[in-house]
Amino acid sequence: MPVPLYQAKAEFFRTLGHPARVQVLELLQKGPLPVRDLLAQIDIEPSSLSQQLAVLRRAGIVSATREGATVVYALATQDVAELLTAARRILTEMLVDQGELLAELRAEATG
Structure with a gap:
């Protein structure tokens, strides 16, 4: 199977x-x-x-x-290199989103 x-x-x-x-x-x-x-x-x-x-x-x-x-x-295969590049983009986006969330949380805490 x-x-x-x-x-x-x-x-x-x-x-x-x-x-x-x-x-x-x-x-x-x-x-x-x-x-x-x-x-x-x-x-x-x-x-x-x-x-x-x-x-x-x-x-x-x-x-x-x-x-x-x-x-x-x-x-x-170069597909592996493309996968690593895509992973880097995804992780960068996730970190940007986390940074924005952290900024919002800090603003709420001090506001």
């Missing part, structure tokens, strides 16, 4: 639900990077980064290619 679409989407978002994975994806938006560059920019142990990259690779969100002794990671 096939997995319902909503369940597949939930699994996809669970895959994205780790800060290190989101950091990796945001770094890869700028283009492919070798593991050493990812390690230099993310405060994480090499073994933990390896685990997070494996999760993203198994899900088909990133691809890995070997260049000699170096493994280079890239986004499997």
Whole structure:
């Protein structure tokens, strides 16, 4: 029996639900990077980064290619970059709305 679409989407978002994975994806938006560059920019142990990259690779969100002794990671599709951009817009809007609400609450408290 096939997995319902909503369940597949939930699994996809669970895959994205780790800060290190989101950091990796945001770094890869700028283009492919070798593991050493990812390690230099993310405060994480090499073994933990390896685990997070494996999760993203198994899900088909990133691809890995070997260049000699170096493994280079890239986004499997630009759709992931677009999703991260959309998430940034949504979060920005939410923060603006929260800031406006906070301003209203402060005005009521002092008014």
